[in-house]
Amino acid sequence: MLTIGSLAKKTGTKVQTIRYYEQIGLMPEPGRTGGGQRRYGDAELDRLSFIRHSRQLGFPLDVIRELLDLSDHPDKSCDEADAIARRQLKQVEQRLARLKALRTELKRMVHECSGGRTADCRVLEVLRDHTECLTQHDQMGA
Amino acid sequence: MLTIGSLAKKTGTKVQTIRYYEQIGLMPEPGRTGGGQRRYGDAELDRLSFIRHSRQLGFPLDVIRELLDLSDHPDKSCDEADAIARRQLKQVEQRLARLKALRTELKRMVHECSGGRTADCRVLEVLRDHTECLTQHDQMGA
DNA sequence: GCTTGAACCTCCAGCCACCAGAGGCTTTAT
DNA sequence: ATAAAGCCTCTGGTGGCTGGAGGTTCAAGC
Numbered sequence: 397m398l399t400i401g402s403l404a405k406k407t408g409t410k411v412q413t414i415r416y417y418e419q420i421g422l423m424p425e426p427g428r429t430g431g432g433q434r435r436y437g438d439a440e441l442d443r444l445s446f447i448r449h450s451r452q453l454g455f456p457l458d459v460i461r462e463l464l465d466l467s468d469h470p471d472k473s474c475d476e477a478d479a480i481a482r483r484q485l486k487q488v489e490q491r492l493a494r495l496k497a498l499r500t501e502l503k504r505m506v507h508e509c510s511g512g513r514t515a516d517c518r519v520l521e522v523l524r525d526h527t528e529c530l531t532q533h534d535q536m537g538a
Numbered sequence: 539m540l541t542i543g544s545l546a547k548k549t550g551t552k553v554q555t556i557r558y559y560e561q562i563g564l565m566p567e568p569g570r571t572g573g574g575q576r577r578y579g580d581a582e583l584d585r586l587s588f589i590r591h592s593r594q595l596g597f598p599l600d601v602i603r604e605l606l607d608l609s610d611h612p613d614k615s616c617d618e619a620d621a622i623a624r625r626q627l628k629q630v631e632q633r634l635a636r637l638k639a640l641r642t643e644l645k646r647m648v649h650e651c652s653g654g655r656t657a658d659c660r661v662l663e664v665l666r667d668h669t670e671c672l673t674q675h676d677q678m679g680a
Numbered sequence: 681g682c683t684t685g686a687a688c689c690t691c692c693a694g695c696c697a698c699c700a701g702a703g704g705c706t707t708t709a710t
Numbered sequence: 711a712t713a714a715a716g717c718c719t720c721t722g723g724t725g726g727c728t729g730g731a732g733g734t735t736c737a738a739g740c
Binding site: 541543557573574576 | 718719
């Protein structure tokens, strides 16, 4: 039987985060001691590990909910999980592309700045005038 | 003289966002009509363009505040603006590296999944067992 | 058995950078 | 004169947590 603190340590989660997951129904309500403290077993450890690992891979919580549901039904088709992972991959690739464009632009700013007064600062100049940008970096989100 | 709506259109900003910027002191309080509607001039247009462009390059609002301040004082040294841009570049590069690791992992998951029941799903299996990961993808943040 | 101190409890507020909607007023065009 | 588009303020929500206040419980040492 694990306390919330040791569960937190084992999974690299903050205690508050575990309580938060319980609050939004992502983690089940665990058993309690007579005094009202939470106690966890192996099932909860596995579930939390799954959640944390999915988070590290960038899946949002509502998607993780779906993945957990799939994982709880071993006879369902795998297609859905596969589709979710593919979507995530696509998003990661889009974000990569955007970040690369940003990097290019920032590098250019920094390289062209040769010190001096801010009046002649290349960094500020580029920020002032969007038309100087070579790359398109329209919406962010990452 | 621009209405808030036309300023929004020109800069690709939502109207509410402009009011938000005003509320947090990033944009100045503009002049008003007799009826209380905001009217903007070219200075505000320039300032908002600067803000939006900086946002697109991923600078957070408090950093943009610094950049605006530097831009308002043409005789200050350029070093600070340069340092800010370099920091941002570094952060972008870190995020790129993390995203690349994620992409690798997601690709592997997707490639290894050959359909079937969720019980045998490679995607779910990898999520369950972190030790199968080749790459380290510790904290996210993007 | 008693005391200490670490870990637990609940509840509330805040972070970032907005976005949406309710309910009402102003402007502009016809 | 009227209509509709756009403006106003104010409130509350988003995602995914994180921190703190103020109080209780647990486990270990004496």
